[in-house]
Amino acid sequence: MHREPQVETDGWQVDGVTLRSRLLLGSAGYPSPQTLREAIRASDTQVVTVGLKRTLARAGDNGFVAIVRAALAEQGARLLPNTAGCRSAREAVELAMMARELYETTWVKLEVVGDDYTLQPDPIELVEAARVLVREGFVVWPYCTDDLVTCRRLLDVGCALVMPWGAPIGSAQGLANPLALRTLRARLPDAILIVDAGIGAPSHAARVMEMGFDAVLSNSAVALSGDPVKMAHAFRQAVAAGREGWRAGLIPAQDFAVATTPVGGERVLLGPTDQPADR
Amino acid sequence: MDSTIAVALDGRPRQVAAGTTLALLLANLRYEPCAVATAVNGRFVARSLRERFELHDGDSVLLFQPIAGG
Numbered sequence: 001m002h003r004e005p006q007v008e009t010d011g012w013q014v015d016g017v018t019l020r021s022r023l024l025l026g027s028a029g030y031p032s033p034q035t036l037r038e039a040i041r042a043s044d045t046q047v048v049t050v051g052l053k054r055t056l057a058r059a060g061d062n063g064f065v066a067i068v069r070a071a072l073a074e075q076g077a078r079l080l081p082n083t084a085g086c087r088s089a090r091e092a093v094e095l096a097m098m099a100r101e102l103y104e105t106t107w108v109k110l111e112v113v114g115d116d117y118t119l120q121p122d123p124i125e126l127v128e129a130a131r132v133l134v135r136e137g138f139v140v141w142p143y144c145t146d147d148l149v150t151c152r153r154l155l156d157v158g159c160a161l162v163m164p165w166g167a168p169i170g171s172a173q174g175l176a177n178p179l180a181l182r183t184l185r186a187r188l189p190d191a192i193l194i195v196d197a198g199i200g201a202p203s204h205a206a207r208v209m210e211m212g213f214d215a216v217l218s219n220s221a222v223a224l225s226g227d228p229v230k231m232a233h234a235f236r237q238a239v240a241a242g243r244e245g246w247r248a249g250l251i252p253a254q255d256f257a258v259a260t261t262p263v264g265g266e267r268v269l270l271g272p273t274d275q276p277a278d279r
Numbered sequence: 280m281d282s283t284i285a286v287a288l289d290g291r292p293r294q295v296a297a298g299t300t301l302a303l304l305l306a307n308l309r310y311e312p313c314a315v316a317t318a319v320n321g322r323f324v325a326r327s328l329r330e331r332f333e334l335h336d337g338d339s340v341l342l343f344q345p346i347a348g349g
Contacts, residue, residue, distance in 0.1 A: 026347075026348065026349030027347040027348060027349070028346075028347045028348050028349045029347070029349075030347070036347070049348050049349055050345060050346065050347060050348045051345075051346045051347065051348025051349075052316065052343045052344065052346065052348075053343065053344065053346045054289055054342065054343055054344075055289060055315060055343065055344045061344070061345065061346045061347060064346070064347040065345040065346065065347065081345075081348070082348050082349070084348055084349070090321075091321075094318060094321065094322060094323045095343070097316075097323040097325075098316030098317075098318065098323055098343050099316075101316050101323075101325060101326055102313075102315075102316045102343070102344075102345050103345065169349070217349075219349035220349070
């Protein structure tokens, strides 16, 4: 009997909060605030990332944050402020404290960049910042590489979860190192793992979920697409499908064929020594 | 005694009256207290501390606002 996907009841928890959606959405780069609002709705997300920046020349954000707040209130979702642009633990800690005050949440997506070309997170500064922020009462969501030991250190200092990259931010390459991600899932079976960065297509998100990850964060792939609202919906479906596939249990890949139609090992019409009919 | 001090506001030089607090600076700039977060000399200054946080000559004041982000 066909069973409808049960993703609606397949919740996960962070900081005692039960989340139904496994798609996290970034709010940057949308063509208009209204498009962002519709994309949030179409994605069915319950966590939307936001940022902070210096108020140079009183430049506003053209109403994007107000739209995010309104959309989240509408669908009971939460803000996840980031520390984008920070290059040291000290900077990240200070920015996180400002984010907590401005956004009135203890949740923080911790980012500490270690390389300007790849925007690769700095594992040393990241762990140090996480240690301080956990002590200060933050619920830390660290954006990190797919290095197993770094992820373990982040969990050891009290991070609620880890967010390894699929590929460099905005690269749209998908999963650059599936082996490393599979290793993370296998070695950290009880940790909440969210793939963040590098996701370029709904199929990438589905693959992440099929590997047993707990959620996916996407921004550029949705915001910069030809139709962000439609793409947000596509990601919603891909994440749900991937999750359901993982729950169903994927068959293992192998290097040889296995016949699916049970005709037995004999030739269908010809015996092993018969020659084909000459026609 | 000089009645003004020089501070850097978001990296730009600015003269303010001696004894100006962070809260007064924001009010003079017409910022709602909840609209921005503040840091002085690279350290976060909580909203609740701005009223008694007196600025000094050479202080660097940074203001941060919410933006969209990934």
